[in-house]
Amino acid sequence: MVLPVRIELTTSALPEGIMYITREGGWQAPLSTTPDVLYDAGFSENDDMIAALDDMIDCEAWVEREFYRGTDSQRLSWGWDSFKTFTKNHTCYFFLQAPGDSYDELTPAEVLATVSDMIRTKLADEGLVKTIGGHTDLIRIRVDDQQQTTASAIGTPKPEHARQSNRMSPAGIPMFYGAFDLDTAHAETFDPATHAGKALSVGTFRSLRDLTLLDLAELPSVPSVFDLDRQPLIHSLRFLHAFAADISQPIARDGREHIEYVPTQIVTEYFRRLFRWAEGRSLDGIIYRSAKHAGANAFVLFCENEQCIDVDAPEDEASLLRLTSVSYL
Numbered sequence: 001m002v003l004p005v006r007i008e009l010t011t012s013a014l015p016e017g018i019m020y021i022t023r024e025g026g027w028q029a030p031l032s033t034t035p036d037v038l039y040d041a042g043f044s045e046n047d048d049m050i051a052a053l054d055d056m057i058d059c060e061a062w063v064e065r066e067f068y069r070g071t072d073s074q075r076l077s078w079g080w081d082s083f084k085t086f087t088k089n090h091t092c093y094f095f096l097q098a099p100g101d102s103y104d105e106l107t108p109a110e111v112l113a114t115v116s117d118m119i120r121t122k123l124a125d126e127g128l129v130k131t132i133g134g135h136t137d138l139i140r141i142r143v144d145d146q147q148q149t150t151a152s153a154i155g156t157p158k159p160e161h162a163r164q165s166n167r168m169s170p171a172g173i174p175m176f177y178g179a180f181d182l183d184t185a186h187a188e189t190f191d192p193a194t195h196a197g198k199a200l201s202v203g204t205f206r207s208l209r210d211l212t213l214l215d216l217a218e219l220p221s222v223p224s225v226f227d228l229d230r231q232p233l234i235h236s237l238r239f240l241h242a243f244a245a246d247i248s249q250p251i252a253r254d255g256r257e258h259i260e261y262v263p264t265q266i267v268t269e270y271f272r273r274l275f276r277w278a279e280g281r282s283l284d285g286i287i288y289r290s291a292k293h294a295g296a297n298a299f300v301l302f303c304e305n306e307q308c309i310d311v312d313a314p315e316d317e318a319s320l321l322r323l324t325s326v327s328y329l
Contacts, residue, residue, distance in 0.1 A: 018063050031061040041225050072235035076114065077242055083111045084246075084263040112270045115243065119214070120277070122236050126220045129277050130287070132211040138299075138321065139185040140178040141329075142201045151323035154203035155308030156301075165258040167247075168268040168286065168300045175268075176301040176308070176321070178205070179290070186329065187293035200329035205308065205321040211284040214271055216244040217297040218287075248289040272302045284320075 018029045032040075034054045044050060119128050142154045152158075155176060162174035169175045179185035182202065190200060222237045223230035247264050271283050285301035307320040315322065 027061075027063070029063045031063055033061065034059055037062045043224075043226065073238035073242075076111075076235070076239040079107070079111045079114070080239075080243060080246070082107075087262050087266055088259050112267065115240075116270070116275050118236050118240070119275075122233060123220075123240070126233070126237075128215055128219070128240075129283070130213050130215045132207060132213055134207050134209045134211075136207045136211070137324070138178045138180065138205045138207065138301075139182055140176065140203050140205060141185050141189040142203065143189060143195050143198050144201065145198065147199045147328050148201040148203075149326055151203070151205070151308040151310045151313070151321070152305060154201050154323065154326065155205065155321060156303050156305045158305045165261050165265075167261055167264055167288075167291075170261070170265050171258070174305065176285075176303040177298065178301070179293075179296070179298045181296065184290050184293040184296040184298060187296075188290055188298050190329075202327045202329060203323050204325045204327075206324045208315055208319050208322055211301070211320075212277060212281055213285045213287050213299065214275075214283055215287045216240075216247060217289045219244060244289065248291050250291040268300065 018027055034057050035050050038044065038050050038053060043053075140154060142148050144153075148154050157174040159172055159174055162169070163171055165171050166175070166177065168177075177188070179188060185202070186200070219241055220233075220237060222241065223234055225231060225234065247267070268286060271286060275283055277283065283302070285299055285303075287297050287299045290296045290298045301320070303320050307318055309315055309319050309322050311323055311325075313322075
């Protein structure tokens, strides 16, 4: 029968490799029934069909095939958790030197290389790296004591003004944070608790060339274990969904944000400086799910202050964004 063979890609029938210790309560792994496995695999939501299959499959209980080692997606997730802990609580500069024998999963140094390789190879045809065409309008809001009018003031801050640690960039390393629509830009930027009475200058910037962006917001769905063509992508996409959700989670500005943002800042710097796409192309930025506006996307561009130019300014080879209009909220 084909069905159990497909299930055994992620689970196996007991007692394959699982210890049974009476004084420890019996089997040393969580067990699943056949209906549990079928539901989890997404085979059907029809209770009668599941019950009929349960009668046909002669198996008392199931266990994760890689329970002790972990599946590929679990090992990636464990590695990412170790990466976050190591870079937040130990060192954010020398994590590449973390000893490998301290980790059962991926070492902190291996995590970024593994994710990068996954995007360039296994998931190369899944649309994770997207091109945003030239002349695309992008929205950025500057919150200040007074209204601003220029690209230099509304666009990427100058380094001396980048005093705040952000999701993708530490203090002192400015980037262009924005959104594709006004509502999301406003939600991402304006904090009623701290910005009451401030002036909000809304800049519409137009891209001057095609932009190559890593899209962590619109990820392909995780395929079913019964989808033979896409089955090899299951673990990579499971991990990437969890990874992207982690990067986008809300973080309170309670004084610890400079610590909590460290892992995502390192990830961003890696993709900015080291990641290369087809034909050696570097990335111009990252799209991620907005933490403040449900269902919407925000982005960060690796754009310096001088690459944002005014509406009537001449552009040069380095120019990236042109301010086309300004409004106020």
